[in-house]
Amino acid sequence: MNLARFPRRRYTAGFTPLEPLPRLSALLGPELWIKRDDLLGLAGGGNKTRKLEFLVAEALREGADTLVTVGAPQSNHCRLTLAAAAREGLHCRLIIEERVPGTYSPDALGNNLLFDLMGVESITPVALGSDLGAAMAAEAAAVAALGRRAYVIPGGGSNPLGALGYASCAQEIMAQSFDQGVAIDRIIVASGSAGTHAGLLVGLTALNAGIPLTGINVRRPQAEQEANVHALAVTTAALLGTPVPDRSAVSALDRWVGPGYSLPTPSMVEAVRLLASVEGIMLDPVYTGKAMAGLIGLAREGVLRRGERVLFIHTGGSPSLHAYAPALRDPVLQPQ
Structure with missing residues (x-):
């Protein structure tokens, strides 16, 4: 192997x-x-740290300056993707899927507080059943419109x-x-x-x-x-x-x-x-x-x-x- x-x-x-x-x-x-x-x-x-070691290396190889990903409210994956972005000097945008209606609050403690502390560029909540691929593609397009390059990471880095x-x-x-x-x-x-x-x-x-x-x-x-x-x-x-x-x-x-x-x-x-x-x-x-x-x-x-x-x-x-x-x-x- x-x-x-x-x-x-x-x-x-x-x-x-x-x-x-x-x-x-x-x-x-x-x-x-x-x-x-x-x-x-x-x-x-x-666990997402192990996945991000490979994913972020690929993002850097491709010349990306922004990471885009998706997760549920209190997402550990979003926290660690944002942390990797901070470590590498990259921007990070998050899509938050409300898998249980009403569970996302930007003022919540836990990971939501850490999103703010680590300087997330944007958070976009979407309802369960939304087209997450389309939502991340829209974020990547918005990044491109700023003259930058996004790297899209699937939910969980999976x-x-x-x-x-x-x-x-x-x-x-x-x-x-x-x-x-x-x-x-x-x-x-x-x-x-x-x-x-x-x-x-x-x-x-x-x-x-x-x-x-x-x-x-x-x-x-x-x-x-x-x-x-x-x-x-x-x-x-x-x-x-x-x-x-x-x-x-x-x-x-x-x-x-x-x-x-x-x-x-x-x-x-x-x-x-x-x-x-x-x-x-x-x-x-x-x-x-x-x-x-x-x-x-x-x-x-x-x-x-x-x-x-x-x-x-x-x-x-x-x-x-x-x-x-x-x-x-x-x-x-x-x-x-």
């Missing part, structure tokens, strides 16, 4: 930690480990080039597994825009790792998400020149989505509060909170066996926690 032939910016010094979760393991049974991609470089960390960031992460995990003498039996990751999930799958397949990868879906029905992940894995493997993962290797469980994307659930609140209280690690309500709720559920059901070594990929997102304070403190959502 030759990633060195792709231009890349580096926003993180070295590998992110691979750490045990001994107190959570004692509560749940499996031997749990965590990959701390919440500690990746750029503002507040998170195209084949961005997914290379998590093919690289698979390589990193295997190196750490060897160095630390930690043989991983299963990996669990949040599955949203599909780039992280697909990139890991491509990397693990290319390395012949033989480690099952379980996605915990945060937005879509299982069949739809699994199709999205496999389609992106196919095009990413083609870009990388490695074997295509088998469709049967794609798993994106949807039982912990709840009423919809970003909407709080009791199991998410339990997961966020539990990991914070027993391990001192912050999750986010939209992605990692629901993914950890899935891990907890699978452990309690016996799907994750006692003594099985399970690695959870912490994809970041904690800067948005403050915006969800009412839900995290709601007694109705607290575990009884």
Whole structure:
């Protein structure tokens, strides 16, 4: 798997930690480990940093001076794209898709505050169901009218080039597994825009790792998400020149989505509060909170066996926690 032939910016010094979760393991049974991609470089960390290393390198190669992208309210991807733009001296324009009506407020805390602090050039809210490609194309045209050049990054940075960031992460995990003498039996990751999930799958397949990868879906029905992940894995493997993962290797469980994307659930609140209280690690309500709720559920059901070594990929997102304070403190959502 030759990633060195792709231009890349580096926003993180070295590998992110691979750490045990001994107190959570004692509560749940499996031997749990965590990959701390919440500690990746750029503002507040998170998985999009790995994707942006490849995407921003391509933007700079093309001579772009402005990054344009899209995300939901409180988008971690938008925060990190804006941070990369600030690091590189570029402008940044954001399209905010209100996936739940009425949820975008420019005055909100969390990531919305950080958009302002990092000097976003413009934010354009659009309704769910809008043509996001057309909205980003319109922004790129507006940039061109100013005599500048835009580079458009898809939501989540989830195209084949961005997914290379998590093919690289698979390589990193295997190196750490060897160095630390930690043989991983299963990996669990949040599955949203599909780039992280697909990139890991491509990397693990290319390395012949033989480690099952379980996605915990945060937005879509299982069949739809699994199709999205496999389609992106196919095009990413083609870009990388490695074997295509088998469709049967794609798993994106949807039982912990709840009423919809970003909407709080009791199991998410339990997961966020539990990991914070027993391990001192912050999750986010939209992605990692629901993914950890899935891990907890699978452990309690016996799907994750006692003594099985399970690695959870912490994809970041904690800067948005403050915006969800009412839900995290709601007694109705607290575990009884």
